[in-house]
Amino acid sequence: MSEERIFDEVRLWLADNWREDTYAGDDGRLRWRRMVHEAGYAVPGWPSGEGGLGLDTETAKQVERAFKQAGAPGSGQDRTNIAANTVRQYGTPTLKAALLDDLVTGAAVTCLLYSEPGAGSDLAAVRTRARRDGDQYHVAGQKVWTSRAMEADYGLLLARTDWEVPKHAGLSFLIIPMKQPGIDIRPIHQINGESHFNEVFLDNALVPADHLLSDEGDGWRVINTALAYERLIMAEGAAERRASGKDGHADLIALARRHDRLADPCIRRDIAQAIAWRRLNKWNAARAKRIAAAGGVSPLMSLGKLAMSRILHNDARVMRAIIGSSALCDGPEQADAQDANFRTLHAYMNSIGGGTDQIQRNIIAEKILGLPREIEIDRTIPFKDSLALAPRRS
Template sequence: MSTAAAADEDSQAGPRAEVQAWLAEHWDPQLSVEQWWRLVAAAGWTAPHLTAEQGGRGLPQRAGRAVRATFAAFGALQPPGGLGLLMAAPTILTVGTPEQIARHVPPILEGRLAWCQLFSEPGAGSDLAGLTTRAERDGDRWIINGQKVWSSQAREADYGMLLARTDFDVPKHAGISWFALNLDQPGVTIRPLREMTGDAVFNEVFLDNAVVAADDLVGGEGNGWMAANTTLHFERTGIGAGGAHAGFPPPGPKGGVLGMKAGDAARLRPSEGMVVTFADLVELAREHGRADDPAIRQKLARLHCYLQVGQWNAVRARAEAAAGDAAAGASVASTGKIAQTRITKLSAEIGLDILGAGGLLAGPDAAADGKFAKAFLFARASSIYGGTDEIQRNIAAERTLGLPREPSPDRKRPYREVLHGLARRDDAS
């Protein structure tokens, strides 16, 4: 074992022993999922790297991986996950007020509420600052109008991390604000988008006079671009570390598991076929007599190396950000996100290599229930969601290598003028 690997094992031995002792005392499969998750959160195991005041245990960043591995080995239901834990909670903890932290973070840690991301628009994807969803102040509330697209798990979410434009008379990056939007209101319409897998993980969201309370403006008016980059940093770091885009079992009342017995929920497995783990592939190789195949073993070894480096890269990204080097942290997070795209695609490809031609079939009667065919199709999305691979390479090039920014003639112009110019160009054509 290498020195680095040995140090990694030593750093996680303590948390594992602590988790095992806690589970031996508290795990009760007869509790409801809601009761169990409250107990887990109260003990600080949902996000153990947070301070005790924030709802964690003050452990190192890597502790979360050890905690979840120990829960799995014990047979206990995992702590809640999802986009709220991956992005919303850390963003609010970073830029939110004490009141916003107290209102929004505990329900995320306890799995009581689920979140989705409302960033991309039909005309603002890679150029996210070009968004046109409008937020207008009306007394002690904001009125929201616009459209969002490619929102994962929006139909199961209770809140959305919303970017909206609060000022059209300043440059586009300066007029954006970050809101916590309650999705359970008449002004919000969510429609599924069917993917080539046959599933509808993504959604489009229409906002028609939706209402946000003034105290759910997070990070301050006009500071949304800074808050958005904070969110994206946590997303890319989480993806780079192999974090799922949505927790399973899903958090929140719409996920349908809060009332289940925790023991029953612990035996549930994702049905979408989106997630392929290293353990899945090792088991598959053994089941199909390919565990001793040199070609398969070589690919599994390569995947294992990628996964380990991804974990270390995520720790580095968090350390850079915690040390105040935002540019380095963003670059490392972007590199990790690109690497995770490669991991996602390689995992699905190895599964198909093991199964052979039969693995390309879909449906419950296909090999491995068609899981790897579906994973192969969905893996194409990994190079797009969370920021395309091309955008990640630009970030690394500009912030780490010091290469010049891409030309952006509209960057310093009031955004209203930019939109007016686009409208005139469209009319002329």
Template sequence: MTDPLSNRAALRRRVVDFLAHHDPRTTDRLDFLRARYDAGLAWVWFPEGHGGLGLPRSLQPEVDGPFDEAGSPDNNRHANGIGLGMAAPTILRFGTEEQKQRFLRPLWTGEELWCQLFSEPGAGSDLAAVATRAVREGDEWVVNGQKVWTSGAHIARFAILIARTHPDLPKHQGLTYFLCDMTDPGVDVRPLRQITGEAEFNEVFLTDVRIPDSRRLGAEGQGWQIANATLNNERVAIGGGLSPREDGMVGVVARTWREHPDRRTPELHDRLLSLWLEAEVARLAALRLGQKLEQGQPGPEGAAMKLTFARLAQQLSGLELELLGEAGLRYDDWTLRRPETVSLVGREAGYRYLRAKGNSIEGGTSEILRNIVAERVLGLPAEHRVDKDLPWKELAR
């Protein structure tokens, strides 16, 4: 299937045929999802044999639409965003065939949820400074260290993990990437309560955790390269998703505006229009980024999308509170909870306002992402790069 139109038509026929033989109303949920994966109708841009058909990513809606209309079961995508958006494309790109066969299918079906063991108390924005150690002992690696801000660690079966394996090398060169079983002895997950009252984040202590070398992803010392690929995927997943017009937070605030005419002022109207336009520009930019992804791996442009998403979420949630007045200050429950999913649009305004504060931290702080955009997208000189042959006044020109 090479012609785009024939791709589309053939894909539709494949979906229709699959649904004719697998009625979602009568087929067991997991049986349905496994069969869909095996038919290449999970993520169509993945290779055949790994849940896909090797087709352009833009054809995915041709699959998802009919499946949704037929009432097909969900693969727990809201609880497994890290697995689907980060672990899966990384395993596909850097994993062995054995690793792909072992992990991708149960990851997509939602049988095994994933989390991310990257950040540490002393290595958040400076990820290359991680101190967690992995020491080789025969065919195993013994891991000791602490990770923090780990979303979903309390429900995850596996984790993508970066550890230092070569402490004698420069920090970017001494890292190795692993796939860690969260049920192994020595993995201790503890909740971190947030400003919302919930604990979707965790800290994870690793004490003599033994990871088989067969679960090392990529070569020894290749961790930094693989981690960067993972982070590019993460930022695209957070801020680069395709969506209809007036979706997400801007849709919530627009509905609030329409439902509360008594709260309208010219100043609030101007702010809403400005944010609405920015959200639409961001949506169209995400569409363009999706087209670029069809041509290869995600690049640093994803950082710009994630940066924009965080800023808009915070500004829109603040505007919503102003539109609601006193009603916006109400909050339903401060009881400590450990949720499986997070949704800005599925809760009350007070939650949205508080939770959005974390958007500029998670997935890379906005300060770091601005540097990435400046240096890797716009090509501006790095802040620390100084040409010693020129005086400061010349450099400033």
């Protein structure tokens, strides 16, 4: 099917079915997303036997384009839904039959249980323990910087199942039910006034054994797939959309006009640079998507995520330069200054989530530029022995 034909087909389908007022509220949104999934438009790049249309990357993008043009949600889950794509790739047939539809439609909300107080940049050093006992795992440990933990039905959990092997080899990846007594969730209050992240404490929390993705000890491979999807999403500006409530970057040209700064050559140069960086990152993201669609995990996703961090921090800087001294103000009566200040603080979310900017630089150096790895003295020894090498946390 040609790109033009699929776009027209989806556009007509949306004209016949999409009514924003009809599908308002949580129940309405869920009914709509189920309808989208039944039509194959939620995951158009997946095979038809898995709920998709079997479209190639460029043709599948036309489905998303039609949805975006209509202002309708629900499409593009085949590249933006971390949990659904990871379960599809590594879950057993039984687990996929039980969870995939709910993950795609949003009937099941998920969170990411990766980072720990002593294992953020180095996820291979996680200490959360998962011990198998018959047909279930017993989990104990602590996670931090977890978004949506309060509302989540399931968590994508990276845990250690073997302490006798090197750190990367002893990890497993589980889908843990979040609504159970063994899980305690505490919000983290952020500098921008939000509480988007949480600490999660696990004390004998239970996971069915068939909620294991891939095999025991293969968690490092699974999480790298999940992180690749997260980095691709963040490279497209997901953190920015959460901050502004809309797609795309702040309209720097309109802001400069409002403040009578568009004639300033330095401001014009900075705006042009900001637009150029976005255009370049868009092309890079298109390359990464093609590799992901072919089943690969591309280091280009790290390049895109790092680039988006630079874009968000730079846009906030240019906004402050345009506004001038009034950027020191805040509050509803100073809307432009309030927006600039919020974006300045919120940009750090993209610099941390999905792996810090420093981690992305390491990946780019090693995987794209071919530079030698950093020395890791604990990489080849049993993880239990490496604990003696780690600095003590007070």
